Structures are given as C-alpha cells and as structure tokens.
Amino acid sequence: RKEVEQDPGPFNVPEGATVAFNCTYSNSASQSFFWYRQDCRKEPKLLMSVYSSGNEDGRFTAQLNRASQYISLLIRDSKLSDSATYLCAVTGGFKTIFGAGTRLFVKA
C-alpha cells in the first residue's frame, strides 16, 4: 500500500462548480498535513496546511480525519485559474511524503 494515496484524476468541472479531493495516508504517526498546488512544468507551491479542526481560506476548505487517516480539500465556486494538479503531503519525523496528485480542469 502506498504511504499517501489520492483520488485518481482528472477531474473536469465547469466554472462555479464545487469539487472535493480526498487523500488517505497509512502512517498513523504522521504529524503534519498539507495541500500543494502544482501548475504545469512548475514547482509545487503550498496551498494550505491542514489542521485537525479544519481550516478555510477563501474558497478552499481543508479537513483532517485522524481516526480514518484521510485529508480532504474542497474547492467552491471553481475558477478557470484553479486548473492545476493538487498534491497532498503528509509529514512524519523529518520526511514529507507526497501523493501522486489529482489533476483538475475547470472549463468555461
């Protein structure tokens, strides 16, 4: 089993749609959780950290469920500019492990 697994993509959604990504992790001792955004042929950039209480940043909401070992990302009112690959990342000890990423295409 992979340490971090994400929903297979791609997700194709119209502008204005709400889309949710899930990510599961296998190491119950994992300590920190993040979502990164990666544009084509660019480096990943932090989208948001994920906290146990859940957190929101504008149209983006992240949730963590430690008991079930998954994290989620909800994007509301999708914009064309949201088209990218979304990577979940899980940190344990000094290592951060990434999922394979989920591609999102938002179309007009």
Added chain:
Amino acid sequence: NAGVTQTPKFRILKIGQSMTLQCAQDMNHNYMYWYRQDPGMGLKLIYYSVGAGITDKGEVPNGYNVSRSTTEDFPLRLELAAPSQTSVYFCATSGQGYNSPLHFGNGTRLTVT
C-alpha cells in the same frame, strides 16, 4: 531574496556520465530535501538533511549521493547516469522540519539518453 535556487535548469546526460545538481538557499533553513518527479507522478523523496553535516536516505536513494557541508548548499550527485534517472528534480527547504511546509526551487529537468 532568491529563496531556493537550483542549477542547471535543464541538462542532457549520456548513459554512464556523472553530474551534480546544485541547490542553494538563502532562507537560513536547517531542513533541505531532494525530490524527483516522473511524468504524471507525485514527488519521491531521494535524500534529506536536517542540518550541516547530517544527511539521510529517503524513498528512492539508489544511484544518488548528497553532502551538506554548509547550511546553504545541498548538492545532489548522480554517478553513472541511467535512463531511469530521467526526471524533474526539485530541491526544497523547510524552516522547522515537520511543522513547516516546504519551499521548492524551480527544478532541474534531466534527460539521460
């Protein structure tokens, strides 16, 4: 403030050649990482360092070596390049280890033919 600087941006190697991918940071971060990303795949951790003089293996260390003689620099050495090492290589840093997100360089695109 440059952040994390990787050189070169692109490189083509022949099978069996060696090269060093450079990574330099000016953020005074202790933690540095090397990842590789194959097309359509996530990032795989090659090596990491928690401070000068300390390095450790990640998920896919075979065929690579690293050193960390200073806080600022974390070069990745490829010995005897193989086609399987064709990938995009990202260097990253974090300020406080597991509590902090990663800051990535722009990447080095390596092709081994």
